[in-house]
Amino acid sequence: MLPYQQNAVQLLPLTDLVALLGIGLVLCATSLRLVAGYVGMARWTGWWMLACLVFLWFPVGQANLPLLAYVRGITSDFSVTLVALACLVLSQRLFKVPPLARGNKNALNAVVFIAASLLYPTALGWGDWDAYRLGWGSFSLLGVLLALVMVFLFKGLWLVPSLIGLALLAWVAELMESTNLWDYLIDPWLAVGAMIQCTMAGTQALITRYRRSPAAHRS
Amino acid sequence: MAVTSLVVIFCLASWKISARLPASNFLPPSTQVVSSSSMSKPLQALSPLAASDLRQLSPDGSFYFDARFVSSEPGQAVHAASLAELRNGHMRAVWFAGSREGAGDVAIKTAVFNPENLLWSQETTLFDRERLQRDLWRYVKKIGNPVIARMPDDSLVLWMVNVSLGGWAGSSISWARSTDDGVTWSVLRRLVTSPFLNISTLAKGAPSFHQNGQIGLPVYHEFITKFAEILHINTQGQLVDKSRIPASQTSLQPVILVRDEKQAQIYMRSGRSTAVMTSETTDAGTSWSSTLASSWPNPDSALAGVVTAAGEQWLALNLDPENRQSLALLKTAKGGSFEGVTPWTVELTHDVKTRLSVSSYEQLLTDELAARGASQVQIRADVDISKRQLCTADTCSQEFSYPYLLQSRDGYLHLVYTWHRSRIKHVRLDPGQMLQPNAALPAERRAAFAAH
Numbered sequence: 001m002l003p004y005q006q007n008a009v010q011l012l013p014l015t016d017l018v019a020l021l022g023i024g025l026v027l028c029a030t031s032l033r034l035v036a037g038y039v040g041m042a043r044w045t046g047w048w049m050l051a052c053l054v055f056l057w058f059p060v061g062q063a064n065l066p067l068l069a070y071v072r073g074i075t076s077d078f079s080v081t082l083v084a085l086a087c088l089v090l091s092q093r094l095f096k097v098p099p100l101a102r103g104n105k106n107a108l109n110a111v112v113f114i115a116a117s118l119l120y121p122t123a124l125g126w127g128d129w130d131a132y133r134l135g136w137g138s139f140s141l142l143g144v145l146l147a148l149v150m151v152f153l154f155k156g157l158w159l160v161p162s163l164i165g166l167a168l169l170a171w172v173a174e175l176m177e178s179t180n181l182w183d184y185l186i187d188p189w190l191a192v193g194a195m196i197q198c199t200m201a202g203t204q205a206l207i208t209r210y211r212r213s214p215a216a217h218r219s
Numbered sequence: 220m221a222v223t224s225l226v227v228i229f230c231l232a233s234w235k236i237s238a239r240l241p242a243s244n245f246l247p248p249s250t251q252v253v254s255s256s257s258m259s260k261p262l263q264a265l266s267p268l269a270a271s272d273l274r275q276l277s278p279d280g281s282f283y284f285d286a287r288f289v290s291s292e293p294g295q296a297v298h299a300a301s302l303a304e305l306r307n308g309h310m311r312a313v314w315f316a317g318s319r320e321g322a323g324d325v326a327i328k329t330a331v332f333n334p335e336n337l338l339w340s341q342e343t344t345l346f347d348r349e350r351l352q353r354d355l356w357r358y359v360k361k362i363g364n365p366v367i368a369r370m371p372d373d374s375l376v377l378w379m380v381n382v383s384l385g386g387w388a389g390s391s392i393s394w395a396r397s398t399d400d401g402v403t404w405s406v407l408r409r410l411v412t413s414p415f416l417n418i419s420t421l422a423k424g425a426p427s428f429h430q431n432g433q434i435g436l437p438v439y440h441e442f443i444t445k446f447a448e449i450l451h452i453n454t455q456g457q458l459v460d461k462s463r464i465p466a467s468q469t470s471l472q473p474v475i476l477v478r479d480e481k482q483a484q485i486y487m488r489s490g491r492s493t494a495v496m497t498s499e500t501t502d503a504g505t506s507w508s509s510t511l512a513s514s515w516p517n518p519d520s521a522l523a524g525v526v527t528a529a530g531e532q533w534l535a536l537n538l539d540p541e542n543r544q545s546l547a548l549l550k551t552a553k554g555g556s557f558e559g560v561t562p563w564t565v566e567l568t569h570d571v572k573t574r575l576s577v578s579s580y581e582q583l584l585t586d587e588l589a590a591r592g593a594s595q596v597q598i599r600a601d602v603d604i605s606k607r608q609l610c611t612a613d614t615c616s617q618e619f620s621y622p623y624l625l626q627s628r629d630g631y632l633h634l635v636y637t638w639h640r641s642r643i644k645h646v647r648l649d650p651g652q653m654l655q656p657n658a659a660l661p662a663e664r665r666a667a668f669a670a671h
Contacts, residue, residue, distance in 0.1 A: 013406075016356040063352035073358030073383035076416040123414050125444035128465040132414050136460045137236040146229055153222070165225045172231045178411035179457050188415055 015177045020068045022083040023075060024056050026189075027068075029086035032093050046094050077176055079187040080167040081112075104159035107152055109197040111160055116191035119182060135182035239459065243431035244480040244503040246371070248526035273337060278567040281655045284648035288591055289314070289330055289635060291342045294600030296320055296608060297328075299364040299423065300635040300643040302625040303375055305400040309333055310627060312635055313345060313365040313377060314643050319608070320363075321386070323348055327365045327379055329401065332645065334629065339645070345404070346395070351381055354407035355393060358383050363390065366422045367401075371432055372454060374398045378410075378436065380421045388442040389418045394456055410458050412450060418442055423472040423521055425623070426452075427483065427504070433459065435504055437485070439471035445490045447473040449504060466509040470496040474524040476532045478554060486524060486534060489517040493540045514558055515549070516540035525624040527632070527650055529553065535622035535634055538562055544571040546619035546636060550650070561654055565634065565646055566619040577606065580615035584639060605639040619644075626650070 028049055035045065057066045078086075091097040123132040134141040145168070149161040167184040170176065176184060273285040289312050290297050300314035310332040317325030326347040331340045351359045363380035370376050375397045380390045392412060395404040412420040419442030426434040427449075436450040447467040451460040464473065469490035477483040481503050487496040487510070494512035515536065520543050523535040530553030537543045547562035568583060569575065575583065581602050588598045609616050622636040631647050638644040 020356065061352075063349045065352055065356065065358065069352070069356050070358040072356065073360075076418075077411075119414055124442065125440060125446045125468060128463055130461075130463050133461060135414075136458070137239045139233070139236055142229070142232055142236060149225060149229075158221070161225060162221075165228045168228045168232045172228070172235050177409055178417075179459065180411060180414070182414050183411060186414075 015175065018175050019072060019077040019177060020057075020066065022078045022080075022086075023068050023071055024053055025083055025090065026078050026086040027056060027071065028052050029089040033089060036093060049090070049094070075189065076187070077178070077183070079190055080170045080176070080184045081163045082187055082190045084163055084166050085190075100159060101157075103155075104157050105197070106201065107155075107157045107160050108163070109194040109201070111148065112186055112190055112194035113198045115186055116188075116194065119186070120188070120191065132180065132182055135180035135185075137181075141181065240431050240433065240453070242503065242505050243429045243433070245477045245483060246428040246430055247479055248477050248528065248530065277564055279564040281561075282563055282648065282652055284565070284646050285337065286644060286646045287337065287339065288593075288638070289332070289339050289342075289643040289645045290316065290328065291330065291339070292316065292328075293593070293597035294604050294641075296322075296604055296640055297643050298637050298640065299621045300637065301366045301368075301425070301623045302633055302635055303367040303369050303401075304625065304627050305331070306373075307400075308628060310625070310633060311367065311375070311401045312339075312643065312645070313367045314635075314637075315362055315365060315379075316342075321361045321382075323361065325362050327362060327377070331401075334627070334631075337647075345377070345401075346379065346407070351393065351407060354395075355381075355409055360384065363387065364421060364423050366425065366436075368426050368434075370396075370434070370454075371428060375401050376456065377401075377404065378422045384418075387421065390421045390441075391417050392420055392422055392438065396456065408456065410450065410452075412438070412448075412458060412461065413440070415442070420448075420450075421471075423621075424474040424523070425525070425625075427475045427477050429503070430480075435475065437473040437475050439473060439487075441471065444468050445471050447471060447485065447487055447498075447510075449473070449475070449507075462504060462507065464498045464507050464510055467496065467498065470510055472521045474522050474534070476524045476526050476534075478526070478530075478532075484532075486513070486522050488521050489519055493517060493519075495522065495534075495536065518542055521621045523622040523624040523634070523636075525626055525632070527626045528630075531650065532557070533624055533632065533650070535565075535624050535636070537620065539571045542571060542616060543620045544569075544617040546622065548624075548634070550654075563654060566617075568617065574614035574616050577610055577613065577615055580606070580610065580617070583617075584641075588642075601639075601641040605641040608640040 031052060032049055056068045059066055092099055119131045122130050145164050149164055152160045171181045171184045274283050295316040296319045297314055297316040298320060300312050302310055302312050304310055313327055313329050315325050316328045327345045328342045329345045330342045348359050359381050361382045365377055365379040367377045376394055378392050378394045381393055382389045392410045393407045395407045397404045411417045419440050420438050422438050424437040426436045428434050432454045434452050436452055438450055439447045447464040447470050449462050450458055453459045469492055470487035471490055472488040473485045475483055475485055481501055483500050485498045489496055492512055493516055495515040495517045496510050497513050498507045498510045500507050518537050518539060518541050520537045525533050532551050534549040538547045539545055546566040547564045549557045549560050549562055551557050551560055584602050584605055585598050588601055609618055618639055620637045622634055625633045632650040634646040635643055
């Protein structure tokens with residue numbers, strides 16, 4: 001094996017650290033939500049969380065990689081938005097931060113659902129136009145984000161503007177491996193979650209409307 | 220306060236977008252060949268081959284070349300070689316090798332060619348799976364196609380395909396840089412080319428160069444559907460943009476041939492189609508024409524291409540529409556078209572329409588390996604690994620595939636390709652020689668080629 005080159009151009013390893021921390025936080029938030037769902041929040045839950053986070057950094061295998069690195073091979077890096085949501089879940093569970101208003105969640109799910117419906121089909125080869133290309137620096141994408149921020153601020157829903165702001169800041173600072181703004185805004189895991197939430201909300205709305213309709217009362 | 224923060228963040232993002240380099244013209248091919256100021260030799264008139272006894276006639280008797288094997292470790296499944304010229308005029312080849320394609324023991328191998336004695340050095344391992352995992356901080360399942368190229372800043376960059384999950388459709392591209400001609404390499408970094416788990420981007424062709432220092436790396440996508448793209452990479456190795464080749468669905472492994480500052484052609488392997496697919500640009504790659512089928516057949520196999528310092532364009536490809544049992548070169552003058560040109564046949568050992576019996580195949584491989592100095596042990600190992608990949612119980616199919624072309628500064632044209640999946644073979648020829656009438660090619664085969 002040839003030796004490493006000492007004076008070679010190297011990107012900041014900070015991107016790897018940020019990615020692994022993000023995956024760790026999302027895994028912990030998911031497991032905490034599951035655990036809390038089964039046994040409820042207890043005094044030991046915080047310590048269990050900390051142990052979980054340490055365990056994920058434990059080196060294994062021939063390459064001595066932390067467990068998180070194996071997860072990263074499958075999940076790829078999570079978006080800033082998903083990591084921020086994981087932090088929100090953790091702070092709500094561990095530090096009793098008040099939960100978000102339903103309107104914030106619905107707005108986020110709707111925006112992610114629409115963005116994913118545009119981004120993934122075109123990026124995976126549906127037609128010749130690729131929405132992903134806008135993420136390398138396009139004023140049109142920035143304009144759409146600005147419009148979203150203004151609309152949601154006007155409506156008093158602060159979650160979407162905050163997450164867009166965080167993602168943009170991370171993109172400017174190049175905190176992730178990707179140089180594309182889309183990867184800071186959304187990822188497939190967040191998109192799947194939003195699609196499930198939107199489908200459930202839509203189904204619930206339809207059922208409610210049906211139950212309130214005169215036809216339902218007649219039967 | 221929160222609104223002020225958002226305003227500042229949007230201002231920063233606007234500044235970042237406005238700081239992007241505008242698109243620029245291609246670096247003309249002649250400039251690329253002589254761009255490196257530290258190259259030891261100027262472009263010189265072709266001298267006779269140093270070892271004329273190594274010179275051999277092509278299978279159709281129409282031109283001369285010299286040939287040798289690049290890879291030296293026997294019994295390895297090898298594939299996807301590429302080449303770069305070093306500052307001292309030597310050539311560095313890279314390829315992947317292991318117990319089988321996609322196995323965990325596959326590594327990127329390298330060897331260096333000395334044009335003075337026409338010998339390749341012993342192969343060494345450049346990158347293996349453990350090194351990739353350590354550098355990239357993630358699990359890597361397998362390694363594939365390496366592409367090596369000299370950058371405008373005189374460094375060498377190596378891009379390679381690697382997979383963490385699934386088959387080749389789950390590929391991503393990683394890269395490393397060397398400032399000492401490939402003796403040592405930087406830590407590997409990953410290119411993020413797709414929003415969907417960053418999967419399914421593969422590289423095979425050589426990059427094109429732009430006047431603003433950026434390069435265009437031709438890549439292709441395989442997940443759900445196939446299509447070809449050009450990645451725009453800046454001098455720091457970061458991806459800054461990409462452009463999709465319109466209507467290239469079913470096409471893959473694009474090869475760029477730059478004609479001048481504005482014009483270039485792309486030639487692609489057919490996926491479901493059976494012809495070489497093409498597209499062109501007249502605005503330095505800002506936009507590409509819709510993909511069309513050329514008149515040259517393609518058995519869903521990789522092509523290679525190069526533009527010489529004189530502006531001649533060359534393609535290397537399999538010319539039979541059904542298999543990879545022959546390999547040929549196509550040449551066209553500056554600004555010309557490949558339509559109707561006469562192929563330069565590099566590999567053609569028997570009728571391409573029939574498969575060989577296992578015994579005939581063993582003999583064929585044994586003869587060439589022995590003629591090129593392999594020991595009996597090496598021959599046995601190479602024949603075994605070829606049979607395992609290319610033979611059924613009764614018959615075998617020959618394979619000459621995944622070519623890569625490069626012109627060195629001494630003017631020679633270098634072709635490396637996969638030889639029966641067990642060796643990387645190197646063919647060197649004088650691109651200025653005249654193609655002789657096909658003396659050794661049977662009349663019916665000439666007629667078949669002439670049909671194109």
